[in-house]
Amino acid sequence: MITNLLSVLRRNFLVVTATFLASICVGFGYLLVVRPTYTATAQSFVSISSAANVSDLAQGNVYLQQIVRSYANVADSPLVLNEVRSELGLKEPVGKLQSAVQASVPLNTVILTISANQASPTEAAALANKVSDVLAAKVVSLTGDDQNSQAPVKISVIERATPPTEASSPKGALVLGLSAFIGLALGAILSIARATIDTKIRSIGQLTSISTAPLLGSILFDRTLRAQRAIVPSPSSSPVAESIKNLRTNLRYVDIEHSNKSIVVTSSVPSEGKSFTAVNLAIAFAAAGQRTLLVDADLRRPSVAAYLGLDGSVGLTDLLAQESELSNLLQEWGQLGLHVLPAGETPPNPSELLESERMRELMSQFARVYDVVIYDVPPLLAVTDAAIIAANASGAILIAGFGQVRTQQVRASLAHLEVVRARLLGVVATMVPPTNNEYGYAYYGYEAEHRAAISPAPEPA
The missing domain is CATH 3.40.50.300 (P-loop containing nucleotide triphosphate hydrolases)
Incomplete structure (x- = not known):
């Protein structure tokens, strides 16, 4: 069966080659047409303001792991993004910014990761940093009992975002590799179909x-x-x-x-x-x-x-x-x-x-x-x-x-x-x-x- 398949592909070499080259051209065209997207990431550490003893510290750590996931949801909320949009002078609506900002928390940690996607590397880094800063301020205002009391939880930025050197999407190697695979697969399918229809x-x-x-x-x-x-x-x-x-x-x-x-x-x-x-x-x-x-x-x-x-x-x-x-x-x-x-x-x-x-x-x-x-x-x-x-x-x-x-x-x-x-x-x-x-x-x-x-x-x- 493999011998017959190789024989079919050899007889249809031009078909396979044409579909392969056409698919590669489509991949190049996609890379030229689609605007690249850059992703910048900032990380913050969530902690309790004070702990009287070790027992309070242990209880506070469990509390933080539970509440930090709520802060991830606050990161891309209008409460944060409206202020971010105003301070950065962005024209995009809040709805579009929400799709550009993602917040995540690794399992069993109190590390809050903010990722921002933009067409410019510098804009992506600025957006991620600004969201981290505004979120930290909003957490203080949300958790404090009054203006004079100390918030029980604070967010400290431990790693600021820097402009990425490569686009996160589209990935050229992946697109061209996938294009080549699709081209070869399509060529093989067409060759087999042609061999089935053409009984000469x-x-x-x-x-x-x-x-x-x-x-x-x-x-x-x-x-x-x-x-x-x-x-x-x-x-x-x-x-x-x-x-x-x-x-x-x-x-x-x-x-x-x-x-x-x-x-x-x-x-x-x-x-x-x-x-x-x-x-x-x-x-x-x-x-x-x-x-x-x-x-x-x-x-x-x-x-x-x-x-x-x-x-x-x-x-x-x-x-x-x-x-x-x-x-x-x-x-x-x-x-x-x-x-x-x-x-x-x-x-x-x-x-x-x-x-x-x-x-x-x-x-x-x-x-x-x-x-x-x-x-x-x-x-x-x-x-x-x-x-x-x-x-x-x-x-x-x-x-x-x-x-x-x-x-x-x-x-x-x-x-x-x-x-x-x-x-x-x-x-x-x-x-x-x-x-x-x-x-x-x-x-x-x-x-x-x-x-x-x-x-x-x-x-x-």
């Missing part, structure tokens, strides 16, 4: 959680391949060419008890890169010295001939209609001995032709003549053609394009293959962003723009 495949973990079939490889999104028509024969040991070779090697060792001579390459929906994979996989097998045939069995939107710069006017449809011999329709590409059978003209009944006995005979014939036969077929969810051919082939490879196909579509494709009892060799991830390299082994590049990585012609499937 965007991670290797998503793909492997859908299917129990082996992951045969992953194709990175690589814009540098746009001008290339074929990648495997490249003399350089680029990640692109090496990864196609790795895919070829993986196919040799998938379920070695069964023959993998005829391989169907399909996808769930168009624009996932199945033709790219089929063409370059066929080139890889031919480069390894195996007699390889690449068949464009996408009779609705063929693309193999355009990829390889071959004549696509004749091909499989002519062979199915028995209008020409195989030897007249095969075309050789490059110096590797790769044979290519284009789709030919688009027929009015592709499904019927591909499901015919003639097609099954041809597939058997191809398997006898060649070491490996690669079929580029339409997407599984578009038409039934792919399932028909996959049922008669040695196995099928399901392409999953990151950001192109949804999880439910992949599940539906797997179900289609299962219904026709086609043998699924594995899945191949395509259009994988470089930041999504979760497994760290050799990846191969893929250019998805305009549907084709290695050809200027559009990739229809």
